[in-house]
Amino acid sequence: MNISRIIFALFALFIVLLVSANDSFRIEELTAIGLFVYFLLNFIDSIGKSYNPLDVLILIALFQCMVMPTVVYHVYNDDIGIKALKYDMTVSADRYYGFIFPAVIALIIGIKLPGVAQRSYQQRIYQTIQRAKQHLQGKGNVGFLFIIIGFVSGIMTFFVPGDLNYVVYLFEKLLYVGVLYIYFSDFKSKKLYLGLAFFFIFSKSLVAGMFGELVYIVMLGSLLVLLGQKIKNYLKFGIALAGMVFIFLIQSVKSEYRAAAWSGTGGGASLYLELVQDRLSDPGKFFDWTTLFPFVNRANQGMIIGKVMDHVPARAPFANGETIFTSLAASFVPRLLWPNKPIAGGKVNMERFTGFVIDGYSMNISPLGEAYGNFDVEGGIVFMFFYGLFFALVITMLLQIGKKRPTILLWIPVLFLNSVQIETDILMCVNSMIKSLLFVWFCYWAGDRFLRLKL
Template identity: 30%
Template sequence: MWSVLGVVFVLFISWRFIDALGKSLPILELMMLIAGLQWVVGPFISYGQETTHYKYFMYVDQETYMSYIVPAFLCFCIPLLIILKNQKASQEINFLKYLPFAKALLFIGIGADVLSRFTPQSLAFFFFLVEQFKFIGALLLLFSAKKLDQYYFYGAIFYLLINALSRAMFHDLLLWGVFMFMYWCIKNKPALRTRLALIFAGIVFAIMIQSVKAAFRSQVWGGFQGNKVELFVNLLDEKVSSGYFEEETTNEQLNVRMNQGWIISAIMYYTPTFQSFAAGETVKEAVFSSILPRFLNPNKKLAGGQENFEKYTGLPLGDGTSMGMSIIGESYANFGVFNGIIFMSFWGGFLAWYWKKILSFAYDYPLILMFLPIIFLQVVKAETELVVVLNHLFKASIVVTLFFWVARKYLNWPLKETV
C-alpha cells in the first residue's frame, strides 16, 4: 500500500512540475520531484529487481522501508504544497527592466571564477557563490529582444557542457540545465507537447551521461590529453554498439544513481541495532555549523558526509569518497520512525516558510527571482545532509543580500520597486 501511494504521489508531483513550467518557477516542485524519485521511485524499482551488486542493494524489506519513507515524504511535501497553493500561479515580472545590469553580473561571475584560483581556501565558498552570478547575467540576457544578447544564454549552456567534459563532473551541467529550462519556459511559454519533448530529451541525455560517466571520468582523471568531446562520443558509441542498453544489468546500474534508498535502508538496518540513534546531535551540529563561521566554531563539520555515513550505515568509504545520508535518512538516524516523520514535516514547514519570506522580499526586489537557483542550488538535491543544505541556504542568502545592498548603495542600481 505504501509503495503504491508513494509512486502515485510522485507522479502527482511530476505533473505539478510540468504544469508549472512557463507559469512560475517550480523550484519547490523540482525539489519534491528529485526527492520522490530518489527516495521512493528508485527504491521501488530496486525492490522489483534481482540485486547483483555487493553493496548497492536494499538492506531492509520493502514494507519496513516504505512504511517510513512514504509517510515522511508526504509530511515533508504537505507544507510545501500548501504554500504553493496560496502562491500566485504566475510571476509577471518585467525582467527587461534589469537588462542594463545583465552584463555586469556576467562579468562579476567570470571575474570571481578567475580570482577563485588565487584566493585562500577560507574564501572558496564565497567565490563559488559569486561565480554563479555569470549564469544570472546569462538568464537576464535571455529576455532581451536582441538576438545577440540571447546568445549569451546559449553560450552559458555551452560553457556548462565544455566545463563538465573538461572536469568529468556533470552535476552543475544537469542542475543548472534544469534551472535554465525553467526560465526559458517563463520567456517562451511552450506548449505541453514541447515541454514533454524537451524533458524526455533531457532524461535521455542524463542516461547517456550516467552510462559512460565512470569510464570517461577514469580516463580524464587519469591524465587523458586528447579531445574530450570525441572521447565522450566514442565511449557512448561503444556502449550502444555493444548492446549495453539491452542488457538486464543495465537497468539496475542506471537505477543505482537515482536510488538513494540503498543508503537510507542501510541506516535503517544498522541504526539502532549496532549504533544508537543520534537523538538530534547531527541536527544541532548542522544548525551551529551553518550559523557560525569556522573561526568561531573550530570543530565545524566538514562537507562530504563521510563521517556520518560510516557511523550510521556501518559501511566503509574509500579515501576521497563522499556520500550523504540525505535529510530523510539523517532524520531516521536521529529520531527513528515516528519522530523522524515528525521532523520531516518540520523541515518541509521551514522550507515553506523560507520560500514565503523570499517571495515577500521579491515584491520589493523582483530581481531576487533570478537569484533563486543560487540560493537553492544545494537545497533541491535529495542526497545531501542537513549540514550541507543549511550551510548553503544561509550563506547563499547572506551573499545575495549583501550583493543587493552593495548594488543599491554603491553601484546605484535601482533594484527596489517603487509604487
C-alpha cells in the first residue's frame, strides 16, 4: 500500500476534525472538505510520477460544487444583499447535498474505475512519453510548423466569422501542441521558440480578457512536461502553491481588468500588472470575507446548480435526456445540415433550466446541473458515473493508440482543455472532445498523406 496515501488520508481526517469543532457542519460538508484535501495532496504528490488530466476535473468538481457551496451556506447565504442579487444557494442544504454529494462521488468512481482495473496505468503513461521523445528526435521542425500554423490561426480568430471560426480555433490549438513537440524534441534554440509561443498565448489572453484557457492549458501542459522528472516534495508543494496563488490573483483582478479591456478604455500588460500589484500590496484583503466574496461567488458552481434544482421541476419539466442526446448529435452533424442545432455558451440552458435570461456575459449550468435537469436526482447520479467513465475510457483509448503513435499523448492538453472544466455544459465538454479527436485524426492523416511527416 502507498504510504503517502495513508499519510494524506490521515491529514485530511485531521483537517476534518478541526473543522468539525464547529458542530453546524453537515456530514456531507465535512466529507467534501476531507475528500478535497486528500485528492489535492495526492494530485500534488503525483507531479512527475503520473499524468491524468481527469484528476483536475475531480478537484474542480469537489471545490466548485461542494467546498464553495459549504462556504456560502455558512457565511453568505442569509445575507439580505446576497439574496437580493440572487447569489445565494436558493435551495436548502439538505436538498442540495442530497443530490450533489452522491453525484460527485459517482463522477469520481467513473473516472477512477478504468485505472483501478489497469494497475499499469502510471507505467504506460511514462513509457509512452519516453517513446514520444525518441520518435521526435530530429523532428523538431514539426513542432515549429505547428507553432507557425497556430500563431497565424490565433490572429485569424479575430476576423473569421461563423462556424468557420471554430475550425480556425482548432488550428490555433496547434500552437500548444507545437510547444510540446519542440520541448520533447532535440530542436535547437527551443527555449527561444517556447518563450515566444508563451508570450503570444499570454498576450492574446490579455487582449481578450479571457484567462481560463490560459490557466487550464498551462496546468495540463506543465504536468505533462514534468512527467518522469524527479522532483523533491518541497518543490512540488512550492509549484502547487505558486499555481494556486497565480489562479487566485487572476480571479481576483479578472472582473476589473475585463471591464476595462472590453470597454475600450484600457487593458494591456500595464493595467494587469497594476491590478495585481494593488492586490499584493494589501494581503489582508485576501482574508476579508467581504473582499473575498467575488472570488467565492465566481468559484461557486453550486449557486447555479441550486437554481436548477429550484426551477426544475417546480416551474419547468425534466428534459428526460433531450439536451444530452441533442449534444451528442450536435457533435457529429455540421451546422450546414442542421442550421438550428444548439450553440454552446449557456444562454439556452440557463433560460430553460433556471429561468434566468443572460445577455452580455457567460454563465452555464455545468454537467452536474444538466444531469439533474434531465434525469432528476437518482438518474442524474447514474449519469454522472457514465460521464466520468466516458472520459476515462478516452484516456484508455489514447494509451492504446500510443503504442503506435506515442506523440498522441502530447495532444492531451488540447483534447481535455474543455472537458476538465465544470462550469460549462455537456454540449461544450463532449462536443469539444469529439471534434478535437476528429481534428487530431485529420492532422495525423494529413501529415502522412500530404506532408510525408510521421507526426
